[in-house]
Amino acid sequence: MGQQTVNEPPVVEGPATQEFAPEVEKLINTVAKFTVLVSQKLPDDVAARLKELAEEETAPMAKMIYSTMARNQDLAWQLKRPSCQDTGLVQLFVRxxxxxxxxxxxxxxxxxxxxRATKWSPLRLNTVETFDEYNTGTNTGSRSPWIYWQTIPDSDSLELDVYLAGGGCSLxxxxKTLMPGEGYEAAVKFVLDVMTSYGIxxxxxxLVGVGIGSSIDAAAYMSKAALxxxxxxxxxNPKAAELETELKDAIDRIGLGPQGLGGQHSVMGVNIENSARHPSVLSVAVNTGCWSHRxxxxxxxSDLSYELLTHKGVEL
Ligand code: SF4
Known part of the structure; x- marks a missing residue:
């Protein structure tokens, strides 16, 4: 199969907000084009799992919904349009x-x-300043995009996760920080309570991300990193891996099915990230990615060449 490409970006209207050196311009345009791609095409792992889940469903309604999802994805890519109307808030993990x-x-x-991606894709204007309650019109604002930073020693490259966090999947x-003595059973109960009440x-x-560790902020960060x-x-960690499988099976048994209309599978998977913790504190947090996990x-x-790790066969 030949290389696939994303839309040629249109000329950006209006004056640039800042002047950048030519190399930084190249970096900006690469990240902007990649963000456009993420809005239009699911990563390979998500597309493959949706196909597997569709094949395992037997109920006509569930099968029909999966085939509509697949057609939606095909058309989004063919027409170079965002694959969901909610293009989310952009969150970035920089390594x-x-x-x-x-x-x-x-x-x-x-x-x-x-x-730039907001204009080129276009992404829906989702960024509203808290308290002041106005839309910034650029999908940027105070501390937005939210950037998680990690520095990697002895490396001259940059690895970046771009995530479009929709409203529904962020809900x-x-x-929760559990009382000492409640243990891992309470963490499991918390995750299942969230899934039965808000999962739909x-x-x-x-895709369910679970963070377990010391202090709620660490657990929250890890639950998003898990996605x-x-x-x-x-x-x-073998014990965490076992819990991933057990939680996946348990949430599947809720029977949400595609779009919450019933089916054999509620989840594409459960990913757990954990850290060491204070012996008397166990914090747990949950974040979810939807079927359109962009x-x-x-x-x-360092020479600004790039490799797409999640979208094989695509060129920017
Ligand atoms: S939860 Fe996901 S698929 Fe549903 S509307 Fe939000 S972004 Fe779109």
Whole structure:
């Protein structure tokens, strides 16, 4: 199969908000085009799991919904349109090599890339300033896009997860710090309570991210980071990996099915991330990705060449 390409971006109207060096311009345009791609085409792992789940369903309604989802994806890519009307809020996980040559420009470049992707895709204008309650019109704003930073020693490249966090799939996001002595059973109960009460809001089948560790902020971060892991991957910790499978089976038994209209599977998978914790504190948090889990990973080298890790066979 030949290389597939994303839309040629239109000329950006109006004056640039900032002036960037030519190399940084290239970085910005690569990230902007990748964000456009993520809005139009599901990553390979999600597309493959949806196909598997569709094949395992027997109920006519569930089969029909999966075939509508597949047609929606095909048309989005053919027509170069966002694959869901809610293009979400852009969240970024940056893993920057300490020797990446444009390190000091990455934050500004990411913000500009999101503003350009908003025009090029186009992405729905979803960014509203809290308290002031106005739409920024660019999908950028105070601390937006939200960027999680990690520096990687002895590396001169930059790896980036782009995630379009929709409203519906963000709704089940919750966390709780359990009382000492409640144990892992209470963490499981918390996850299942969230799934039975809020899971249906997030357009199943879901990718469920669970963070377990010390303090609620750490658990919340890990539950979102878990959604960046491929569908079907497992925690390196054997006990966490076992719990991933058990939770997946348990949530499947709720019977949400595609779009919550019933079926054999409620989830594409459950990914758990964990950290060490204070012995008297166990915090747990949940985040969900919907069936249209628009997340992509790109690796950008120091010469600004790139590799798409989640969308094989596609060129920007
Ligand atoms: S939950 Fe996902 S598929 Fe459903 S409307 Fe929101 S972004 Fe779209």
């Amino acid at each position: 920057a090599g300490t020797d990446f040559p444009y390190l000091d420009r990455v934050d500004a470049a990411m913000k500009e890339a999101v503003a 089940p996001g919750q966390g 809001n997030a357009c199943p089948p879901l 960046m892991r491929p569908v079907g991957s497992h925690s390196a 997340r992509g990973t790109i690796r950008i080298a």
